[in-house]
Amino acid sequence: xxxLVISLLRLGDAIMHLKLIDEIRRAHSNAQVDMLVNSEAxxxxxxxxxxxxxxxxxxxxxxxxxxxSNECFFNSYDRLKTWVSEIxxxxxxxxxxxxxxxxxxxxxxxxxxxxxxxxxLASYLNTVFSISKRTSFHYIDAVRNSxxxxxxxxxxxxxxxxxxxxxxxxxxxxxxxxNWGIGxxxxxxxxxxxxxxxxxxxxxxxxxxxxxxRSHFSESKNVKIEVLDLxxxxxxxWESDLLxxxxxxxxxxxxxxKTPMLAIYCGSAxxxxxxxxxxxxxxxxxxxxxxxxxxxxxxxxPRHMCSESIRQEDICFIVSYFLKYKIWPDKQFAFxxxxxxSSETKQFLLRDIHDEYASFKNKSxxxxxxxxxxxxxPKISNKFFFELQNTxxxxxxxxxxVAEFESELSxxxxxxxxxxxxxxxxEFERYVDDYDLVSLLKNSLKLHTKSDYFQSxxxxxxxxxxxxxxxxxxxxxxxxxxxxxxxxxSGSRELS
Amino acid sequence: MRLVSYEGVLxxxxxxxxxxxxxxxxxxxxxxxxxxxxxxxxxxVETLAAKYPQSxxxxxxxxxxxxxxxxxxxKISNVTVKVLDLxxxxxxxxxxxxxxxxxxxxxxxxxxxxYGQYHxxxxxxxxxxxxxxxxxAKQSGIDCLxxxxxxxxxxxxxxxxxxxxxxxxxTDPARIIIILRELVK
Numbered sequence: 001x002x003x004l005v006i007s008l009l010r011l012g013d014a015i016m017h018l019k020l021i022d023e024i025r026r027a028h029s030n031a032q033v034d035m036l037v038n039s040e041a042x043x044x045x046x047x048x049x050x051x052x053x054x055x056x057x058x059x060x061x062x063x064x065x066x067x068x069s070n071e072c073f074f075n076s077y078d079r080l081k082t083w084v085s086e087i088x089x090x091x092x093x094x095x096x097x098x099x100x101x102x103x104x105x106x107x108x109x110x111x112x113x114x115x116x117x118x119x120x121l122a123s124y125l126n127t128v129f130s131i132s133k134r135t136s137f138h139y140i141d142a143v144r145n146s147x148x149x150x151x152x153x154x155x156x157x158x159x160x161x162x163x164x165x166x167x168x169x170x171x172x173x174x175x176x177x178x179n180w181g182i183g184x185x186x187x188x189x190x191x192x193x194x195x196x197x198x199x200x201x202x203x204x205x206x207x208x209x210x211x212x213x214r215s216h217f218s219e220s221k222n223v224k225i226e227v228l229d230l231x232x233x234x235x236x237x238w239e240s241d242l243l244x245x246x247x248x249x250x251x252x253x254x255x256x257x258k259t260p261m262l263a264i265y266c267g268s269a270x271x272x273x274x275x276x277x278x279x280x281x282x283x284x285x286x287x288x289x290x291x292x293x294x295x296x297x298x299x300x301x302p303r304h305m306c307s308e309s310i311r312q313e314d315i316c317f318i319v320s321y322f323l324k325y326k327i328w329p330d331k332q333f334a335f336x337x338x339x340x341x342s343s344e345t346k347q348f349l350l351r352d353i354h355d356e357y358a359s360f361k362n363k364s365x366x367x368x369x370x371x372x373x374x375x376x377x378p379k380i381s382n383k384f385f386f387e388l389q390n391t392x393x394x395x396x397x398x399x400x401x402v403a404e405f406e407s408e409l410s411x412x413x414x415x416x417x418x419x420x421x422x423x424x425x426x427e428f429e430r431y432v433d434d435y436d437l438v439s440l441l442k443n444s445l446k447l448h449t450k451s452d453y454f455q456s457x458x459x460x461x462x463x464x465x466x467x468x469x470x471x472x473x474x475x476x477x478x479x480x481x482x483x484x485x486x487x488x489x490s491g492s493r494e495l496s
Numbered sequence: 497m498r499l500v501s502y503e504g505v506l507x508x509x510x511x512x513x514x515x516x517x518x519x520x521x522x523x524x525x526x527x528x529x530x531x532x533x534x535x536x537x538x539x540x541v542e543t544l545a546a547k548y549p550q551s552x553x554x555x556x557x558x559x560x561x562x563x564x565x566x567x568x569x570x571k572i573s574n575v576t577v578k579v580l581d582l583x584x585x586x587x588x589x590x591x592x593x594x595x596x597x598x599x600x601x602x603x604x605x606x607x608x609x610x611y612g613q614y615h616x617x618x619x620x621x622x623x624x625x626x627x628x629x630x631x632x633a634k635q636s637g638i639d640c641l642x643x644x645x646x647x648x649x650x651x652x653x654x655x656x657x658x659x660x661x662x663x664x665x666x667t668d669p670a671r672i673i674i675i676l677r678e679l680v681k
Contacts, residue, residue, distance in 0.1 A: 059679060066654055066680050068523070070601040072622040073654060074632060080672050103678040106671040 001031040004092040006108060007041070008057055008099045010174060012249035012274075014041040016140055017098045018048050018256065019277055023144070023151045024096065025050040034092075046231045047253070057107075058083060084110050098143050138348035139273045156342035158279040159260040161326050162241045167192060167319075168226075168259075170204040170245040172212065177267025177299050177306070178246050182216045184312045188244070191316050193222055196323060202226045202236065204250055242322060244315075251276045262318060266306035268295045271338060272350055281340040282318060282328045283350065286310050310335050328353075388474050394431040395471045401428045402464050405441065409448050409456060421445055437463060500537055502559060507536040507606045517543040520603065527551060527599045531621060533614045535559075535577060536606030538566045545572045556580040556617075558610065582613045597623050597632065624651045640670040654680055 003024060007017045014037050024033055034053040037044060038060075045054045058079065065076045088111060097108040137145065144151045171185040189201055201223045205213045210227045219225055228236055233250065237243065237257040244262045245251045247269030254261055255276035265271045265285040270292035275283050285291075286309040290300055314333045321329040328339060332354050341349040401424050408417050408424075425445070429438050444459035500507055509516040517540040524530065526548050532541060535557035545553055555577040557563055563579045570577075600621040607614045619625050623632045629652045630643055646652065646660040658677040661670055 062676065063679050065525075066676060068525075070524075070618075070622070071599055072597040072624075073629075073652065073657065074623060074636060075598055076654075076676055077636065077638075077672060080675060081668075084668075084672075101678070103675050106674045106678075109666075110668060110671050110675075 001028055001094065002090065002092045003028060003031050003033045003094045003096065004055075004087075004090075004111070005033065005035045006095065006097045006099050006104050007035055007037050008059075008101070008104050008107075009038075010249065011041045011044075012174075012247075012252045013099075013139075014038075014044055015047075015249055015252040015256065016274075016277060017143070018044070018050070019140055020096075020098060020144060020147075020151060021048065021050050023154065026154075027150050027152075031094075034090075036087075043230050046229075047234050047256070055087070087111055096147060100143070100146075137273075138275065138277065140277050141347045142273075153346035155346060156277065156279050156340075156348060157255075157258055159281060160258045161260065162239075164239050164241055165199045166202065166240045167196070167199050167323070168202045168204055168236065168240040168243045168245075168254075170243065170248050170250040171217075172205060172209045173246040173248050173269075175268055175295055177293065177304070178248075178265075178269045179307070180246060180264045180266055180310060180315075181304070181307045182212075184307065184310075184315070185244075186216060187312050188316055188319070189217065189223060192319065193220070195320055197222070199241075199323070200224070202240070204228065204233070204236075242319065244319065247274055254278075255281070260322070262315070262322070264310060264315065265292075266304070266310070267291065267299065268293050268297075271336075275338070275340055275348070275350060277340075277348060279340055279342060280328075282322070283338040283340060284310055284315070284318075284333075285336045285338065388478050392471055392474050392478070395467050395474070398428055398431040398437075399464060399467050399471075401431070402441070402460055402467065405444070406457075406460050409444070409460070413449065418445075418449075432467075437466060440466075502562060505606070505609050507562075508539055509605065513537060513539040514543070516540070516605070520601075521547055524548075524601060525599065529554065529598060531556070531600040532603060533557075533600060533618060534603035534605075534607040535562050535566055536603050538570065540603050541566075541575055541577075542570070542572065545575050549574060552576070554578070557606070558582045580617075582610060597621065619651060624653070626652055636669075638669040638673075640667050640673070 005017065005021055005024065007014045014035075017035075021033060021035065024031075032052045033050060034055055035044065035051045036055045036057055039056050039058075042054055042056050045051050062076050062080060065071050065079065066073070084107075092111065095108060095111055097104050141153070144153060169185060169189060171179070171182055173179050189203070192199070192201060199222065203213055203217050203223065203225045205225065205227055207227055210225070213225050213227075217223070217225060226236065230253070234253060234257060237250070237254045237259045240254070240259050242262065243250070243254045243259050244264070245254070247263065247265050251261060251263055255278040258278060261276055261278070261281045263271070263276055263281055263283045265275075265283060269285075271283045271285045275281065286306045288301070288305050288309070291306055293300070311334070314335070317331070318329055318337075321327075330353055337353045338350045339353055341351050343349045405421060405424055408421055411417065413421075422445075425438070425441055428441055432438060440459055440463045444456040444463070447459065448456040500510060500513070520540045521544050524544065524547075528550075529552050530544065530548070532544065532553060532555045535541065535555050541553060541555050545551075551574060553575045555575060556579075557577070558580045560579045563577050566577055600618050602611070602614050602618055604611065620628055623629045626647045626649055630646065633641065640662050641657065642660045642662060646656065649656040649660075654673075654676050657673055661673055
């Protein structure tokens, strides 16, 4: 059997697709599996044993020909037609399209096969996934689910803890907006050099990034700029204790090498869609209301707020903590921090560390209250009780705002109602000091303006559920305190 | 002795005609037939012939004196220089052949006073003229275009072709056109 896999996105996507090619190989062990890629990914065979042949789509040649004012349109037309017939002459039995673009869809239709491999979720990929909408699927899971009849998920690999004293840093990405910022990386590397003098630090880059890297980073005894090809990069990543990177091809290659990672996702990088497909990766994401934005479009903000909100000191803390204790910190920061995981159904999962941290704190407090006598709770004061009651009142006010929000959104949005909703968000922020929940409210408005009624309603529904749960929890705390003799705020009695 | 100007028009750079020729040749791909519009002093033709010795280079110029002068001293085997009657440009058998459609570049310095006519000729050769395009497209089996709509365009490019594509067609030519349009979006 001859199988062709179409992977016509960037190098990082092609590297991610290798995971699925492994699954194809598992399903068809004796088949010839070829991969169709753009020329920039033509070396991918060197890092995969499961590809028999790599075919290159003449994207650049066609683009050059179409853009040349001295060339005839029929040159490109005939060239593509000839190329398609050459591929068809190879007589593939089965073609998987992992790309899901208008281009790949049409190419897929041009390539004649006896069996076509696309399931019902393929339309989901085309209509929902390819545009900037929130999705609960990781890109790999979404592609796999669209070929669910043949591809079965395997257990997600976990990052390996290593002690080779090597830190790798990939500061640049394919899109300027996805970069955290060279200045931040410079300070981070300087700090790491001082704090971990026994570690080697490799600054990674591709040949076309070398000049930028050399102009911004200086090499020293422990810091080296490494411009490597795919094979050597893979070797290097197998040796690294930690990779600090944005949403890059290197991150996806590191996922294949099970390298522990701190992934800093800014701009168009969407951690839900394209986080490294590996368990126990720490992903940092600044959730500005405009993020994640479209790839290769201009930033709509006056400043690069995505990267500015991720403080260099915090990243330095996370890296230091990991290198010292070999676990990720559960500290709360002013940005989103996630840990990658897998669900019971072997799907990729992004766990919000803040939520886990908060629930951990609440849980441990509950256990503490249940297991100890009143007299042994020394730190709970009337101030805390007052804060609890105040929090419950604030939650009630916030719930009212959510209800008002829902009723406003059920009508047609006008300039006045939009203004009123914006002021409700500010009011909500006064009552709820929780970045996630405010983002959820903001997001429901954002989705609604994009005419996605269903999504905006489900966001509001989720928001009120979370608030109601919080209220129940705080009411429970109050009840517990009352039962233990603390009755009244005005009484100013403190538990001894 | 080469002419560097003719009837008051500079035929090539006075300072460094060889460097100018090299720069002009830089973006020309390797085709089996290359059409050059404008002979000038001929430096660019010689450079191109040396760059692609396997290609056939067809040069056209409206000034007989220049053509005769070049032919008298040039012995390059892969170059053919012909006189072009600008007042009577016709689609002769050469311009209608498939080879002619591939690549045609104007050497601006030598044709500056007649640029409009040369540009029109280039448009015809490259099938950018709507009528020529229609003729050539039908030859290639492209049957998914609205021909009335395409005639309204001044010059045909991939954007215009895509706009004239019939929405309902799911034919191979239509798919190829969609792919090509996607590549330059």
